[in-house]
Amino acid sequence: MKLDRRHGFLVVLVACLLIPVLVQAQPADEVAYRAFPVIGSRVAIWMVAQLHLLFAAFVLAVPMFVLIIEYIGYRTGEKRYDQLAYEFTKLLSVAFSLTAALGAMLTFMLVVLYPKFTNYLVSIFSWTFFPYALLFIAEAVFLYTYYYGWGKFSPRVHLALGVGLNLVGTAILFIADAWVTFMTSPGGITESGELENMWEAINNFTWMPINIHRLIANVSFGGSIAAAYGAYRFLNTKIEEERAHYDWMGYVGNFIAICAFLPLPFAGYWLANEIYGYSQNLGMTLMGGAFSWLFIIQAVLIGMLFLSANYYLWIGMERIKGAERFRGAIKYLLISITICVLVWAIPHSMVASIEEARKMGGAHHPWLSVLGVMSAKNTAVNILILTTYISFLLYRRGNKEPTVSWAKAGNLVQFLIFAATVAFVVFLGIYGYFVEAKVRIGLSIPQVLSVVFAMISVTVIDLMMFRKARQRAIRWGKMPVRAQYTLFFTAISFTWLMGLMGYARSGLRQHWHVYGVMRDTSVDAYTPTLGYASWVVSIIVLIFFVFIAFVFWLAGLSGSKVSK
Amino acid sequence: MKHTLGIFLFTILVTAFYGYVGQLVPQMETYPPRETEVGEDLTTSEMVDVGREIYEGKGTCVSCHTIGSTEAGRFPDLAGIGASSASKIEGLSDVEYLAESLFEPDTYIVDGFNPGMLPVDKPPISLNQQEVLAVIAYLQSLGGQPTVTMQTELGYAAENQESAATDVASTDKVGGAELGGEALLVAQGCSACHSLTEPVRLVGPSLFDVGKRLTRGEIYEALMVPDATIAESYPPGLMGASMSATGFYEKITLRQLEAMVDHLASLDGSK
Numbered sequence: 001m002k003l004d005r006r007h008g009f010l011v012v013l014v015a016c017l018l019i020p021v022l023v024q025a026q027p028a029d030e031v032a033y034r035a036f037p038v039i040g041s042r043v044a045i046w047m048v049a050q051l052h053l054l055f056a057a058f059v060l061a062v063p064m065f066v067l068i069i070e071y072i073g074y075r076t077g078e079k080r081y082d083q084l085a086y087e088f089t090k091l092l093s094v095a096f097s098l099t100a101a102l103g104a105m106l107t108f109m110l111v112v113l114y115p116k117f118t119n120y121l122v123s124i125f126s127w128t129f130f131p132y133a134l135l136f137i138a139e140a141v142f143l144y145t146y147y148y149g150w151g152k153f154s155p156r157v158h159l160a161l162g163v164g165l166n167l168v169g170t171a172i173l174f175i176a177d178a179w180v181t182f183m184t185s186p187g188g189i190t191e192s193g194e195l196e197n198m199w200e201a202i203n204n205f206t207w208m209p210i211n212i213h214r215l216i217a218n219v220s221f222g223g224s225i226a227a228a229y230g231a232y233r234f235l236n237t238k239i240e241e242e243r244a245h246y247d248w249m250g251y252v253g254n255f256i257a258i259c260a261f262l263p264l265p266f267a268g269y270w271l272a273n274e275i276y277g278y279s280q281n282l283g284m285t286l287m288g289g290a291f292s293w294l295f296i297i298q299a300v301l302i303g304m305l306f307l308s309a310n311y312y313l314w315i316g317m318e319r320i321k322g323a324e325r326f327r328g329a330i331k332y333l334l335i336s337i338t339i340c341v342l343v344w345a346i347p348h349s350m351v352a353s354i355e356e357a358r359k360m361g362g363a364h365h366p367w368l369s370v371l372g373v374m375s376a377k378n379t380a381v382n383i384l385i386l387t388t389y390i391s392f393l394l395y396r397r398g399n400k401e402p403t404v405s406w407a408k409a410g411n412l413v414q415f416l417i418f419a420a421t422v423a424f425v426v427f428l429g430i431y432g433y434f435v436e437a438k439v440r441i442g443l444s445i446p447q448v449l450s451v452v453f454a455m456i457s458v459t460v461i462d463l464m465m466f467r468k469a470r471q472r473a474i475r476w477g478k479m480p481v482r483a484q485y486t487l488f489f490t491a492i493s494f495t496w497l498m499g500l501m502g503y504a505r506s507g508l509r510q511h512w513h514v515y516g517v518m519r520d521t522s523v524d525a526y527t528p529t530l531g532y533a534s535w536v537v538s539i540i541v542l543i544f545f546v547f548i549a550f551v552f553w554l555a556g557l558s559g560s561k562v563s564k
Numbered sequence: 565m566k567h568t569l570g571i572f573l574f575t576i577l578v579t580a581f582y583g584y585v586g587q588l589v590p591q592m593e594t595y596p597p598r599e600t601e602v603g604e605d606l607t608t609s610e611m612v613d614v615g616r617e618i619y620e621g622k623g624t625c626v627s628c629h630t631i632g633s634t635e636a637g638r639f640p641d642l643a644g645i646g647a648s649s650a651s652k653i654e655g656l657s658d659v660e661y662l663a664e665s666l667f668e669p670d671t672y673i674v675d676g677f678n679p680g681m682l683p684v685d686k687p688p689i690s691l692n693q694q695e696v697l698a699v700i701a702y703l704q705s706l707g708g709q710p711t712v713t714m715q716t717e718l719g720y721a722a723e724n725q726e727s728a729a730t731d732v733a734s735t736d737k738v739g740g741a742e743l744g745g746e747a748l749l750v751a752q753g754c755s756a757c758h759s760l761t762e763p764v765r766l767v768g769p770s771l772f773d774v775g776k777r778l779t780r781g782e783i784y785e786a787l788m789v790p791d792a793t794i795a796e797s798y799p800p801g802l803m804g805a806s807m808s809a810t811g812f813y814e815k816i817t818l819r820q821l822e823a824m825v826d827h828l829a830s831l832d833g834s835k
Binding site for chain 2: 191232235236276277279280281284285293294296297300301347436441481485488489492493496510511512515516517519520525526527528529530531532533534535537538541542545549
C-alpha cells in the first residue's frame with residue numbers, strides 16, 4: 001500500500017510540474033483534439049474528472065469533521081470520540097492515493113485529448129500550478145503524519161496537524177476551483193482572451209460561490225460516505241459492542257451529512273444568482289432553457305435525500321426510550337415533506353399525450369403549472385428544511401425531559417417561531433406571483449433569512465431548556481437492517497447528485513470550452529440529452545462505489561479500535 | 565457476505581432508478597447555433613423572416629424574452645415592440661432605440677426589470693451588423709411596420725470577428741459521419757418549431773407520432789409543399805417562409821430528404 005500511495009503522489013506531482021513544459025513544447029500548429037477510443041474524449045474526460053472530484057471531495061471533507069470530533073474528544077475526555085475520529089481517518093489514506101492517481105490521469109488525458117484548450121488554460125493559470133504542487137506535498141505530509149501519528153503526539157500537536165491538513169486542503173480546493181470557474185465565467189482577460197489580470201481570472205464571478213458550495217457539499221457527501229462505512233461494518237459484524245460503535249458511527253456520519261445539507265440550497269441559490277449576475281443568457285440556459293429539466297431530476301434526488309434522512313431519524317427514535325411520545329408527529333412531518341417534494345418536482349410545463357395537451361389547452365396544466373415556478377419552489381424548499389430540522393429536534397429530545405421551570409413557555413415560544421416563519425415564508429411565496437420579476441427574485445432572501453433565524457433561535461432555546469435535562473440511555477446497536485440500507489441509499493443519492501450537478505456545471509457552457517472565449521469545435525460540441533447524461537452519471541456512480549468498496553475493505557482489514 | 569451482496573445489488577438498483585428518472589424528462593440534444601446567411605440584397609420583408617430565425621436561434625433572444633406571454637418574465641415581453649419602440653426614449657426613432665437596446669442594452673432599462681442583457685455583437689452571441697439589422701426588422705414587425713433595410717446605418721460597429729472556431733452545426737457532418745434523419749431534423753432547425761419527442765404543441769404541431777398520422781408521401785409533401793395541407797388551427801405560409809429563409813430547399817440533398825422522411829415516418833408516438 002505504501003508503494004501505491006507513493007506512486008499516486010509522485011505521478012500527480014510530476015504531472016503538475018510538467019504540464020507547462022509539456023504544453024509549451026507543442027508545435028504552433030498543434031492539433032486541437034485527439035479522439036479517445038470507443039467512448040470518445042468527452043465521456044472519457046467526464047468520467048475521470050467526476051471520479052477524481054468525488055474522491056477529492058471525500059478526502060477534503062473528512063478531515064474537517066474528524067478534527068471537530070477529535071477536538072470534542074479532547075475537551076470532554078471521552079475516548080469514544082477519539083476512536084470515532086480515528087476510524088473515519090482510516091478511510092482517508094487509501095482514498096487520498098486514489099484521488100492522486102485519478103487527478104494524474106485527468107491531467108494527462110486533458111493534455112493528450114484537449115491540447116489546445118489545456119494550453120490556453122495553462123497560459124492563463126500557469127503560475128497557480130506551482131503553489132498547487134507545493135500544497136499537494138504539504139497535504140500529503142500533513143495527512144500521513146496525522147494518520148500515522150495518531151496517539152503518538154500530544155493531543156494539541158495532533159490537533160494542530162489536523163488544522164494544517166484542513167487549511168492546506170481548502171487552499172488546494174480553492175486553486176482548482178479557479179480553473180474550473182474560469183471556464184464558466186471568465187474574468188481578467190481581454191476580449192480576445194489574453195490574460196490581463198490573474199487575480200481577476202481567479203476571483204471570477206462564480207469562484208467564491210463555488211468554493212463555498214463545494215466546501216459545504218463536500219462535508220455533506222463525506223458524511224454520507226462515512227455513514228455508509230458505519231452501515232457496512234454494522235451489517236458485517238455480530239459483536240454487540242462493535243454494532244453499537246458502528247451504529248453510532250453511522251448516526252454521526254448521517255448527522256454531519258444532513259447538517260451540511262440544510263444550508264446547501266442557500267449556497268446553491270447564491271451560485272445561481274452569481275451565474276445570472278455574470279450572464280443572463282447563461283442563467284436562463286441553466287434555469288429556464290436546456291438545463292431546466294435537469295432541475296426536475298435534481299428535485300427528485302433532493303426529495304429522496306430529505307425523505308431518507310428523515311426516515312433514518314424516525315427509525316432511530318426506536319432505539320431511544322422516551323421517543324415514542326413523538327411517534328404521532330411523524331405522519332405530519334411525512335405529509336409536509338411529501339407535499340414539499342411534490343411541489344419542488346412539479347415542472348412548469350407538462351410532458352403529456354396529445355389528448356391530455358388538448359384538454360389542458362397547451363403544455364401548461366391549468367393549475368399545476370402554477371406550482372412550477374420559483375415562488376412555489378422556494379417556498380417548498382424552505383418548509384422542507386424546516387420540517388427536517390423539526391425531525392432533528394424531536395430526535396434530539398427523544399431521551400430528554402426538561403427540568404427548567406420555564407419549559408412550557410419555551411415550547412410555546414418555539415412553536416410560535418415555527419408558525420410565524422412558515423406563515424411568513426408562505427406569504428412571500430404567494431406575494432411573488434403578484435409582483436414583477438425584479439421584486440420576485442429578491443423575495444427568496446427574506447424567505448431564507450427567516451428560516452435561518454428560526455433554526456438558530458429555536459436551537460438556542462432548546463440548548464438552554466435541556467441543559468440539565470433528565471436523560472435516558474440510547475440503545476446503540478439496536479437498529480434494524482433497513483436503517484443501514486437507508487444510510488447506503490443516502491450515500492448513493494448524494495453521489496448521484498454530485499454527478500448530476502457536476503454535469504450541470506460543466507454542460508451549462510454548452511458549445512464553449514471557456515464561455516464566450518473559446519468555442520468547442522470538437523465532434524462533441526453538442527449537448528447530449530439528459531437521459532444520456534443520466535446513464536453516464538449512473539455508470540460513474542457505480543464505478544465510484546466499486547472503488548469505495550475497496551476503500552471500505554482495506555479500512556476494515558486494518559482492524560477495529562474496539563476491543564473484542 | 566450476504567449483506568455485501570445485498571449492498572452491491574442495492575447500489576445497482578438505486579443507481580438504475582436514478583438513471584431511469586433521467587429518461588422521464590424531455591430528451592433534447594442541443595447543437596451550437598447555426599450561422600444564418602444574411603445576403604446584402606435582402607428585402608425588408610425577407611429580413612423579417614431571417615431576423616426571426618436569428619431571434620430564435622443564434623441570437624438566443626428567446627432564452628429571456630417572450631412574445632405575447634401574460635406571465636411576468638425575467639426580461640420584458642416584446643409583443644408590440646414594433647409600435648412602442650419609437651416612443652420609448654425621446655429623440656430616438658424606433659430603429660435607433662432598438663439598435664441601442666441591442667448594442668448597449670444597459671443604457672436604458674425598462675421599469676421593473678434588472679440590467680443584465682449582453683450586447684449582441686459580443687461573445688457569446690456575436691451577431692454581425694447584417695444579422696442585427698435583420699433582428700431589428702423582425703422586432704419592428706411585432707406590432708409595427710418594418711422600415712429598416714440592409715443599407716440602414718445604425719451608428720454602432722458590430723465588434724464580433726469571425727470566430728477562429730468552426731461552427732460544427734453549420735456543417736452537415738457531426739462526428740465525422742453523415743447526419744442521420746433525426747440529427748438532420750435538429751440541424752435544419754425543425755425542432756425549433758416542432759417537438760419531435762413529446763406530444764407538445766410548439767409553434768407547429770408535434771411530430772411525435774407523425775408516422776402514425778401521415779403516410780411517407782404525405783410527409784414528403786408536408787416538407788416540400790408545406791401549405792398543401794395545413795394542420796387544423798395552424799397558420800398557413802409560416803413553415804414555407806421559414807424554410808425558404810433558411811435556404812432549406814436550396815441546400816437539401818435528395819439523400820438527406822429521404823433520411824428525414826424515413827425518420828419522420830418511423831415516429832409512431834412510442835418513445
